[in-house]
Amino acid sequence: MLFGCAARGRQAHPSRLPIPPLTFTPPEPERLTLTCGAALYLLPDHTLPLFSLHALARAGSGYDPPGKEGLAALTASVMRTGGTRHASPDELDLQLEFMAADISTGTNDDASSISLSCLSKDTEKALGLLCDILLNPVFDNEKIDLRRGQVREAIRRRNDEPAEIASREFTRLVYGSYPYGHQVIGEPGSMDRITREDLIAFHRDYLQPSGMILGVAGDFDRDTVVRMLNDALGSAKAALPPPLPPAPDRAERTVTYIEKDTAQAHLMVGHAGIRRDNPDYFPLMVMNEILGAGTFSSRMLERIRVNEGLAYHVATYFTTNVQTGLFYAVCQTKEKTATEALSLILDEMERMRTERVTREECDRAKDSFINSFVFHFTTASQIVAQRVDMEFFGLPADYLKTYIARVSAVTDEDVLRVARTYLHPERATILVLGKKGEFDPPLEKFGRINALKLTEAGSEK
Amino acid sequence: MLLWIFLALALLSAPASTRAETPLRLDVIEHRLPNGLTLLMLEHHRAPIVSCSLFYRVGSANEEPGTTGISHLLEHMMFKGTRTIGTKDYAREEPLLRKIEELHARLLESGQGREDARSVTGLKDELAHAERQADSLTTKNELWKILTREGAEGLNAQTGRDSTQYLCSLPANRLELWMWLESDRMRNAVFREFYREREVILEERRLTIDDSPDGAFSEELFATAFIAHPYRWPIIGWASDIEHISPEMLRSYYRRYYAPNNAIVVIAGDIRPDNVIALANRYFGPIPSQPPPPPIVTREPEQRGKREAYLKFDASPRIALAYHKPAVGADDDIALNVLENILSSGRTSRLYKNLVQRKKVAVAAAASCPPSKHPSLFIFYSIPRRPHTTEDVERALREEIETLAREPVSEWEMQKARNQIEADFVRECESAQNLASLIGTYESIDRWKYLNCYIPKIRAVTAADVMRVANTYLKDEHCTKTVIRGKQ
Numbered sequence: 001m002l003f004g005c006a007a008r009g010r011q012a013h014p015s016r017l018p019i020p021p022l023t024f025t026p027p028e029p030e031r032l033t034l035t036c037g038a039a040l041y042l043l044p045d046h047t048l049p050l051f052s053l054h055a056l057a058r059a060g061s062g063y064d065p066p067g068k069e070g071l072a073a074l075t076a077s078v079m080r081t082g083g084t085r086h087a088s089p090d091e092l093d094l095q096l097e098f099m100a101a102d103i104s105t106g107t108n109d110d111a112s113s114i115s116l117s118c119l120s121k122d123t124e125k126a127l128g129l130l131c132d133i134l135l136n137p138v139f140d141n142e143k144i145d146l147r148r149g150q151v152r153e154a155i156r157r158r159n160d161e162p163a164e165i166a167s168r169e170f171t172r173l174v175y176g177s178y179p180y181g182h183q184v185i186g187e188p189g190s191m192d193r194i195t196r197e198d199l200i201a202f203h204r205d206y207l208q209p210s211g212m213i214l215g216v217a218g219d220f221d222r223d224t225v226v227r228m229l230n231d232a233l234g235s236a237k238a239a240l241p242p243p244l245p246p247a248p249d250r251a252e253r254t255v256t257y258i259e260k261d262t263a264q265a266h267l268m269v270g271h272a273g274i275r276r277d278n279p280d281y282f283p284l285m286v287m288n289e290i291l292g293a294g295t296f297s298s299r300m301l302e303r304i305r306v307n308e309g310l311a312y313h314v315a316t317y318f319t320t321n322v323q324t325g326l327f328y329a330v331c332q333t334k335e336k337t338a339t340e341a342l343s344l345i346l347d348e349m350e351r352m353r354t355e356r357v358t359r360e361e362c363d364r365a366k367d368s369f370i371n372s373f374v375f376h377f378t379t380a381s382q383i384v385a386q387r388v389d390m391e392f393f394g395l396p397a398d399y400l401k402t403y404i405a406r407v408s409a410v411t412d413e414d415v416l417r418v419a420r421t422y423l424h425p426e427r428a429t430i431l432v433l434g435k436k437g438e439f440d441p442p443l444e445k446f447g448r449i450n451a452l453k454l455t456e457a458g459s460e461k
Numbered sequence: 462m463l464l465w466i467f468l469a470l471a472l473l474s475a476p477a478s479t480r481a482e483t484p485l486r487l488d489v490i491e492h493r494l495p496n497g498l499t500l501l502m503l504e505h506h507r508a509p510i511v512s513c514s515l516f517y518r519v520g521s522a523n524e525e526p527g528t529t530g531i532s533h534l535l536e537h538m539m540f541k542g543t544r545t546i547g548t549k550d551y552a553r554e555e556p557l558l559r560k561i562e563e564l565h566a567r568l569l570e571s572g573q574g575r576e577d578a579r580s581v582t583g584l585k586d587e588l589a590h591a592e593r594q595a596d597s598l599t600t601k602n603e604l605w606k607i608l609t610r611e612g613a614e615g616l617n618a619q620t621g622r623d624s625t626q627y628l629c630s631l632p633a634n635r636l637e638l639w640m641w642l643e644s645d646r647m648r649n650a651v652f653r654e655f656y657r658e659r660e661v662i663l664e665e666r667r668l669t670i671d672d673s674p675d676g677a678f679s680e681e682l683f684a685t686a687f688i689a690h691p692y693r694w695p696i697i698g699w700a701s702d703i704e705h706i707s708p709e710m711l712r713s714y715y716r717r718y719y720a721p722n723n724a725i726v727v728i729a730g731d732i733r734p735d736n737v738i739a740l741a742n743r744y745f746g747p748i749p750s751q752p753p754p755p756p757i758v759t760r761e762p763e764q765r766g767k768r769e770a771y772l773k774f775d776a777s778p779r780i781a782l783a784y785h786k787p788a789v790g791a792d793d794d795i796a797l798n799v800l801e802n803i804l805s806s807g808r809t810s811r812l813y814k815n816l817v818q819r820k821k822v823a824v825a826a827a828a829s830c831p832p833s834k835h836p837s838l839f840i841f842y843s844i845p846r847r848p849h850t851t852e853d854v855e856r857a858l859r860e861e862i863e864t865l866a867r868e869p870v871s872e873w874e875m876q877k878a879r880n881q882i883e884a885d886f887v888r889e890c891e892s893a894q895n896l897a898s899l900i901g902t903y904e905s906i907d908r909w910k911y912l913n914c915y916i917p918k919i920r921a922v923t924a925a926d927v928m929r930v931a932n933t934y935l936k937d938e939h940c941t942k943t944v945i946r947g948k949q
Contacts, residue, residue: 013545014546019634024509048887048890049887093807097809097881098873100885102807146821150824150846157844160776160777262671264667264672294609295609296540297605297609307601309656309657310660312661312662313668332672367611368609368611370612371610371635374508378508379508
């Protein structure tokens with residue numbers, strides 16, 4: 001170590017470096033209720049000439065009627081593209097794109113979103129268009145057909161990417177016929193059964209502004225924006241759609257094999273997880289960080305990638321929804337080492353349930369959440385979108401204020417307890433996709449194999 | 462904070478409701494250390510964070526046939542630690558690492574028939590033993606663990622054709638920690654766990670190329686469009702080359718390219734530039750510079766006739782048309798950026814309007830014109846919509862190209878493109894992380910100052926320029942067509 005002596009003031013090890021104190025008061029968005037009943041978060045920030053709006057509605061694909069999978073996503077998409085009572089689809093696009101404004105919609109299991117980003121000089125005009133799209137969409141037939149055609153093509157192509165197949169089939173296996181079990185964009189044949197009237201009704205029942213949570217950020221005048229939104233959205237209050245029923249929790253181990261001619265086997269292991277508002281969220285986050293979410297700081301990656309060289313990607317996730325989300329581990333490795341990797345995954349899940357994590361592991365995971373907390377507040381639009389999400393998931397208003405204290409309070413005992421409560425290797429859904437006949441030892445080691453066959457439009461037993 | 466002359470004044474004196482102006486200049490502070498290291502700083506005080514990027518001016522284009530993928534392999538190995546980080550006792554570990562290398566070399570020779578079976582088994586046992594011993598002296602993933610524990614976000618690295626970047630954002634009070642760790646691995650990297658990491662990269666190749674229709678497609682496209690220039694091989698390298706790279710090759714590559722005079726440090730965020738300069742001097746200053754790396758001399762000869770590649774893959778059809786285009790900094794490249802926007806940005810773009818909406822031959826169609834240090838490709842990419850074929854899509858794409866070469870773009874479309882490119886530029890300025898990456902990317906392929914003349918240059922592009930570049934670059938004899946033909 002020559003250069004340790006050459007540089008004055010350089011410590012021999014980084015752990016000895018002084019860390020100056022960091023004082024920071026996170027910006028606090030204002031929250032108010034619009035006349036229509038919608039919640040609105042506001043955070044002005046005049047450093048850049050930008051304005052953004054983000055809104056969530058309880059209108060996710062979980063509300064798709066059986067047989068009409070994809071209705072929520074199609075409605076949100078064509079609400080944006082299908083024109084309004086005041087502007088044709090083309091007029092809307094031309095006006096928005098000429099001023100470099102973007103209005104986009106999206107859908108997931110729980111929510112549909114509508115977002116706007118524009119230069120602040122165009123805020124009033126762009127906001128006017130956004131309200132018009134929200135309130136007065138006409139769902140032009142040609143635009144419905146265009147989107148339906150794109151969805152059909154995407155469904156036709158859904159067996160192109162191994163990772164996409166694995167994740168889709170895994171979700172379906174865990175949820176079965178529960179509303180989170182189907183694909184957000186739709187299922188084979190479902191596009192043929194959805195009519196324009198379905199879109200109009202879905203918009204009426206699920207996408208009314210009164211039930212939304214909105215957030216605005218950037219270079220805007222508070223009073224002007226509040227007045228505009230109140231004027232445009234009016235005072236009509238619609239009933240909020242009822243929450244989805246709780247998701248069932250399946251209770252036995254299954255092993256599913258999908259044959260595809262790939263260079264790697266794609267593995268998924270997991271089961272039902274937690275709701276976003278679960279009181280054990282913080283200990284679970286710490287537990288999962290140690291198990292497989294913490295990339296190179298996690299046990300699974302260290303064992304499977306670093307020590308054994310078996311895979312490039314291995315990680316665990318808890319997806320958190322309004323209702324029960326998923327827990328899963330995912331990994332890709334050559335067929336020859338697939339069963340070995342699978343055993344290691346199950347083994348690490350089991351170890352988490354039987355042995356206490358070390359103090360060092362627990363403290364490291366907690367420190368990483370505590371020290372990276374400032375990254376929850378890097379831009380005004382992010383700060384506001386985060387508050388919109390929090391309210392959507394029913395988190396308490398002081399969630400961010402108590403975040404550090406709640407992470408700090410997690411103990412190794414908590415980690416063991418939540419691992420025992422929420423990890424279930426013995427009744428995990430196991431999914432393996434890959435070339436036939438190259439597994440050593442054979443997959444039967446994990447249970448009786450249920451073979452799924454891929455067909456053009458999806459898969460069947 | 463972003464500074465540009467009148468906004469800085471406006472912010473100080475104006476009431477809160479005053480509209481901010483469009484930022485067209487980044488006030489980057491540039492400093493060069495005596496050893497040649499380039500330090501770029503941008504103050505951005507909105508959050509108490511600091512985005513730190515280290516760029517090396519080396520990527521797959523600097524490689525040679527036989528060792529393709531070495532830049533990317535080096536990027537992976539840079540996370541394995543140094544003489545201080547990642548080890549419990551380097552003095553004891555070092556001879557073991559040497560022994561492991563020797564044993565691997567002997568095993569490789571034995572594969573060529575120079576040793577008998579019994580001695581091969583012996584070698585393998587000896588190797589396993591040495592690896593276990595070395596492992597017991599390793600602190601696994603220590604660099605990563607230190608940084609994430611201290612709150613790192615976006616910790617990652619990326620190898621490109623022209624540069625390799627190491628990215629990390631930290632709470633602002635951890636800047637010195639980053640300087641310590643990053644300067645340490647510029648000089649003292651130790652390539653422990655080399656052979657296992659090589660296996661990991663082969664898995665990465667299977668995942669991102671062999672089993673990915675888009676990955677395999679892109680590999681095929683570049684390998685066909687270039688016959689001489691090193692942009693022709695994949696960034697991750699050919700599998701057989703990766704298998705052949707040894708730690709010694711890696712060390713020599715590391716010494717040559719990971720030198721301060723070949724490095725750019727970009728620090729954006731809640732910083733005081735004088736403090737950053739002092740820290741950079743303390744940590745990077747003592748690292749000696751190296752002879753400048755050899756330049757890339759090969760130029761791609763002019764293409765004289767259309768090339769076609771058909772890739773058989775278990776996936777649905779897709780098509781790309783690629784045309785040679787100039788390097789970053791050329792005025793024609795700016796005009797091609799405007800052309801790219803007119804073709805494929807948004808629902809009013811020509812490709813969306815005509816291929817997706819009107820003719821309905823495709824579900825998606827886009828053009829891309831990424832900046833590069835050396836002349837590269839302007840690429841059209843499209844996914845046909847059944848029952849239409851890749852031939853139908855190709856015909857429709859060529860009609861668009863012919864129209865562009867024949868008729869000037871309307872003033873409305875030109876203005877729309879300018880507005881969009883400007884607004885995108887403003888959006889890029891929202892986060893310190895984006896800015897650090899943007900500044901470093903441009904400095905490594907041209908100069909960061911390019912960013913400050915980008916918008917004025919975009920504004921100067923005329924419809925006649927767009928028509929001229931369409932005629933000059935989008936010629937049939939300069940075209941490489943790549944098609945995936947799968948389960949049709």
